[in-house]
Amino acid sequence: MTMQPPDITWLCGEYAEELYSFIYVRATPEQVIARLGGRWEDFTPGPFPDDPDYYSHAGPLGVASIGDWTFVFDPDWLGTREDVITRLSEGTRLVSQAALAIKCLDYFYWCEDGEIRCAWGGDEGYLTEIPAELVDTMAEIDRLYPSGPRLYKGPAFLLVEHLTGIRVTEQLLKSSTFMWGVVPEPATS
Numbered sequence: 237m238t239m240q241p242p243d244i245t246w247l248c249g250e251y252a253e254e255l256y257s258f259i260y261v262r263a264t265p266e267q268v269i270a271r272l273g274g275r276w277e278d279f280t281p282g283p284f285p286d287d288p289d290y291y292s293h294a295g296p297l298g299v300a301s302i303g304d305w306t307f308v309f310d311p312d313w314l315g316t317r318e319d320v321i322t323r324l325s326e327g328t329r330l331v332s333q334a335a336l337a338i339k340c341l342d343y344f345y346w347c348e349d350g351e352i353r354c355a356w357g358g359d360e361g362y363l364t365e366i367p368a369e370l371v372d373t374m375a376e377i378d379r380l381y382p383s384g385p386r387l388y389k390g391p392a393f394l395l396v397e398h399l400t401g402i403r404v405t406e407q408l409l410k411s412s413t414f415m416w417g418v419v420p421e422p423a424t425s
Contacts, residue, residue, distance in 0.1 A: 331347075380394070
């Protein structure tokens, strides 16, 4: 497979100083909200935010159906909570990416059926070994990004595309129908 670097200028521009967490779960939006302890009927429709400050830290999260996947926009660190993402991935696949570009913090997780298969992020770099299924993909990413930029500058989006088939673009998110609401704060583990 030949990968092409994604255009993420929209994300590194408008959202450059904001925290975001993108979570992809192969399940319905209703199932994802229920697993997070929320109630689907409490969610209301709305667009993907043009202004990242509109949904700041601890604000509502948005969910949208993209093919067989649910895309979750979380303006907090939910996508880095291992207890949460492993629970969300039970019986399915989950991929999560989160970034706080102003502090050069970014994270990436791939979970299958309640287990973390790959985790990469923070200042530490790799947190787990690269699974055999990602070796060729990582070699291609290294070829495309020889300087090894932060995950949020492109590599995480290529991993997401490889693992989910979803190429995240500004157009895709802004043309998707989102439902917005609040779920209970996960208990601290």
